[in-house]
Amino acid sequence: MKSYLAAALQMTSLPDLKKNLVQAEELIDLAVRQGAELVTLPENFSFLGEEQEKLVHAEAIAQASEKFLKTMAQRFQITILGGGFPVPVGNGKVYNTALLVGPNGEELARYEKVHLFDVNLPDGNTYEESSTVLAGMRMPPVYPSKELGNLGLSVCYDVRFPELYRHLSQMGAEVLFVPAAFTAYTGKDHWQVLLQARAIENTCYVIAPAQTGRHYSMRQTHGHAMIVDPWGAVLADAGDQPGAAIAAIEPSRLEQVRRQMPSLQHRVFV
Known part of the structure; x- marks a missing residue:
């Protein structure tokens, strides 16, 4: 593992596949110009709209998203994470899929979100992700990169389930991805503290690209894409506008x- 710059991109994705991919490309270009070698896109980066509309266009979104990630990785010679897009599985449902792609355009790792956001919030909004999404059945993978470190995948709501990240750290993860479209209501109280907790308890870097702003009439997200170091220090925060949180991933800091x-060595109940 070497020292390198990573970027957690922040988007305001819409119910418009083409516009979203244009926005994503502009932000990727911005991050690469600043030296990022690892670039991460948020959950729903390629489409964020009504659930039924997502289902209707799921096949086209899936194909375009995967092609886009592989094209961007090759063009800019970076490793890129697409933090979540729908992949049809039949029976009228999709997997919420995160895809990690290497500089040659090759698929490195794939994860189908296991924890689905079915919640009635006090602000009156109800979310029922399971109405259109099929939960993944496998624990998320850790991709071992000689240059970038051991990269552990997760998606959004997963961040509330510490056992998932303990699994990743037990598998050797050094960098944890938490791409998200966190609601504005929960984000203001829980987003940063959860990311810091996952970093601290697993002594890992956390890279969390995010959605921000209003996407359609009923959906508003928190923003604050960020990168957190293994001590829990916030190294970069993208605020509440589209942009990028960029910070150095330092193996010497991880080792320090x-x-x-050495809490990972002191675990009693494994």
Whole structure:
């Protein structure tokens, strides 16, 4: 693992596939111009609209999203994470799929979100992700990159389930991805503290690209894409506008924190 710059991109995705991919490309270009070698896109980066509309166009969204990620990775010679897009599985449902792609355009890892956001919030909004999404059945993978470190995948609502990240750390993860479209209501209270907790308890870097702003009439997201170091320090925060949180991933910092706070070695219940 070497020292390198990573980017957590922040988007305001819409119910418009073409516009979203144009926005994503512009932000990728921005991040690469600043030196990022690892670029991460948020959940729903290619489409964020009504659930039924997503289902109608799922096949086209899936094909375009995967092609886009592979094209961008090759064009800019970067490793890229597409934090979540629908992939049809039949029976009228999709997997919410995160895809990690290498600089040669090759698929490195794929994860189908296992925790689905079925919640009635106090602000009156109801979310029922399981109405259109089939939960993944496999624990998320850790992709071992010689240059970028061991990369652990997750998606959004997963961040509330610490056992998933403990699994990733047990599998050797050094960098945790948490691409999200966190609601504005929950984000203001929970987003940053959950990311910091996952970083601290697993002594890992956390890279969390995010959605921000209003996407359609009933959907508003929190923003604040960020990168957190293994001590829990927020290294970069994209605020509430589209843009990028960019920070250095330093193996020496990872080693220092794990040496000073060897909690992973002190676990009693495994």
